[in-house]
Amino acid sequence: MEQSMVAFLQRTLPDASRIEIENFQQIAGGFSRETFKCDARVTRNGAEEVMPLILRKDPPDVEAILHTDRSVEHALIESVRLRTTIPVSRSYGFEMDPAPFGEPAMVIERASGSGQTSALFNGGEDEDQAESVIKHLCEILVELHSCPVHKIDPDGLLTDPFHRGIKIDSWDSFMESTIEFMESSYPTLNYDPILMIALDAILTLRRNKPRPMPLAVVHGDFNPANFLYENGQVSALIDWEASRVGDPREDLGWMVLMDVVSNTHVMDYPKKEGGFLAYYNKLTGNDITPEELGYFTLFGTMQIAVPVQQFVSRRVNKEYMLLLPLYVAQSSMPALPTMAQLMGYAGVPA
Template sequence: MEAELAQYLTSKIPGSSGMAISNVFRIPGGASRETWMFDAAWEADGHSHTGAFVLRKDPPASLLTTERELEYSFYRAFEDSPVPVPRMRWLENGSTALGAPFFIMDRILGCDSNANRIQEAEYTPVRDALARRMYEILTEIHAFDWRGTEIERVIDPPAPGECWKRELDHWERVINENELSPQPIARAAIRWLRANPPPPPQRVTVVHADYRVGNFLYTPDGIHGIVDWEMAHLGDPLEDLAWSFMEAWEWTRDGRKGGIIWAEDAIRVYEEASGTKVDREALHWWDVFGSVKGQAIWLTGARSFQDGKTAELMMPFTSYWLINFQDEIMLRAMGRGA
């Protein structure tokens, strides 16, 4: 890959020569795209230059089918906002330069994203502050005026009353297309969701759609980048709040959301920062919805492995553990026990 990256960056950076690529490393995981880190060094205008980059490249198969231009557009829209994001460089929808479509962005140096590292002793004095900042940033995402930005170009915004149905219809289709065996618990949850729709949001906002511990870059000094926007869309902001609370992300298994904050504390921070009140019944609806969505994602990974589209070990893992675990979460979310 080094030679291909060198050739591509040389073609994109005016006047560059002697391009050298180093420290190419694939980041484990990733639901929809391969994520690679690499460094580059080159000459231009009589000076030496270096850069640290992240490559997001379409894989043969994934847990999610998402549109890279959409993800790229959300990153671009937030570049000059209060929400910290990496700066985008290049998007290639049809390029074969690296064997598949991709985009490249700057790498934010010196940060971690690991959901377990934030539980370590080093972070004990600052964990509460990081948790608070996490939910303050979420309100900044939801307050962002997306009209007139690249987001409006790539997404047809739903009416407030359509937000829940658009998302539920989408993820039910994903289950229909990918289940390898009947999913009675997910089907029961879908029936409940359709019979008990939430009220429309006061306003349609950007929804990150995978907002949780593990999807932001942090140091003890704070949060420096919100990443993994591949599922982002326009909709009900409570979708993000509920998703961040999902039991699958309770890394410490003690009830703290993301392993760092109690739900009531997070809601209080969100309400204080946003100046809004969280509708608890609507939040419960989005909690149940999040379990359906999570199950759809795990089923997609299992289907990809079953059909021979990928040999990634992450995919069968979803079928042997996460699908059953998500069923238990779904039952608890519906208030039926497990």
């Protein structure tokens, strides 16, 4: 793939007289995209520079959990980079033709900073930075949610990027069309009796809708693994492929669940402001309640549960014999007690 990277960069950087790819290697972790890193040694106008890069490549179609579009992700990242102060890695472009890289792909800047966010908590070596890093993270999320949708998404690419039939003409239509998608998807993921809890969650979401709130661009996978930090600040918010227009409380609710699953404590910071939710409310004036946060924790869980459990269901039904769905099934099990707790099941510890 090194030669394909050279060819891609030659098109992107037409003034480069020489391009060499060094240290090309796959990055472990994550399973939504195949990710590689490398350094491009580029000569332009007689001067040499080293560009740290990331190649994000779609997996083979049969292995894809969530089908997302690299051209949409590129447009979003560049819009956020150019129209806000949110720290993101520059996207150099995308290649939708599968021939060069084997599948559609995009090339982005490799941002500086640590991705080992677990080091911020539980006595980790960077715990002294947790207060300032998470405070900055909250400010970044507030900026994203406060930015007008048309400013970040002028072409409407984030209206329904996963082609689920989601409507965004009003908060009510967004919620109802999303819940309808979940309910209509249930027969395709019901491979085990334990997943009756998913149907109960869908019906609970329909019964107990909270107050409306203006829709916004949401990150869609706002979790402790998707930001980098250095020197007490967030250096980049990463992995924007699940972004779309939605309710801003979705990002908060998903972080609550991922804090539990990841054994991190993002929502406890900044402690001087009373925690993440309190600081978010202070900055936005939204006064989001713990009950609303619980609702959107369940809502966010079901948003990702549908494609994940459909992926597992296809393996159970022997549509393919991959090992990855079995790993995914195991790693998703910790979410079930949280779902039961959110719905008030008897006998589930708080």
